Amino acid sequence: MHFDSRTQQALRAVGLDRSDLREASKLVTAAVEADADDLRAFFDERETVYSDMEKAHSTSDVHEHTVKFFDCYTHGSDLRGYLRFDTWGVPVEDGRVLSDEKVELTLGPTVHDRVRFVTDPDLL
Numbered sequence: 148m149h150f151d152s153r154t155q156q157a158l159r160a161v162g163l164d165r166s167d168l169r170e171a172s173k174l175v176t177a178a179v180e181a182d183a184d185d186l187r188a189f190f191d192e193r194e195t196v197y198s199d200m201e202k203a204h205s206t207s208d209v210h211e212h213t214v215k216f217f218d219c220y221t222h223g224s225d226l227r228g229y230l231r232f233d234t235w236g237v238p239v240e241d242g243r244v245l246s247d248e249k250v251e252l253t254l255g256p257t258v259h260d261r262v263r264f265v266t267d268p269d270l271l
Contacts, residue, residue, distance in 0.1 A: 149175050149224040172223075179221045185244045186252075189264070190217035190230070197268040200258065209268045230254070 149172045150158065158168055190196070198210050212232045219228025219239060228239040230252065238255035245251055248266040265271055 175224050176221070179224055179226050182243055183219050183221050183226050186219060186226075186242050186250055187217060189244070189250050190214050193266060196264045196266065197271060198262050198264045199271050200254075200262045201260065209271050211268070212264075 150168065155168060158171070163171070194214060196212050196214055198212060199208060200210055202210060215231040215233060215236075217228065217230050217239075219226060219242070221227075226239070226241050230237055230239050237258050239252050240255045241253040243251050245263070248270055249263060251261055251263045253261050263271060
């Protein structure tokens with residue numbers, strides 16, 4: 148089950164039984180897996196993306212990235228992975244699809260921020 152004990156308690160307090168909690172947990176897992184598939188497709192389908200990532204020593208609000216690969220996996224409600232650009236990479240700790248042209252990832256060490264990636268710099 149992907150709900151911590153406090154969340155389970157709260158869901159039971161509003162009337163969900165153990166069977167409901169299991170079903171909700173399955174739905175969460177399916178949603179995360181679907182997002183992972185969509186995120187993979189977003190990065191697999193393009194060589195270049197643009198982001199609003201804050202970069203040291205840069206005054207630009209938009210950055211261009213050459214994508215080498217995006218590798219991710221899911222475990223229950225967790226989505227983790229690694230995004231590799233031409234000269235560097237970063238761990239991915241979560242993500243979501245905002246539209247066909249825009250996604251948002253939570254990036255781990257070295258960035259530690261939520262970053263939007265788009266197909267066109269004008270979308271940021």
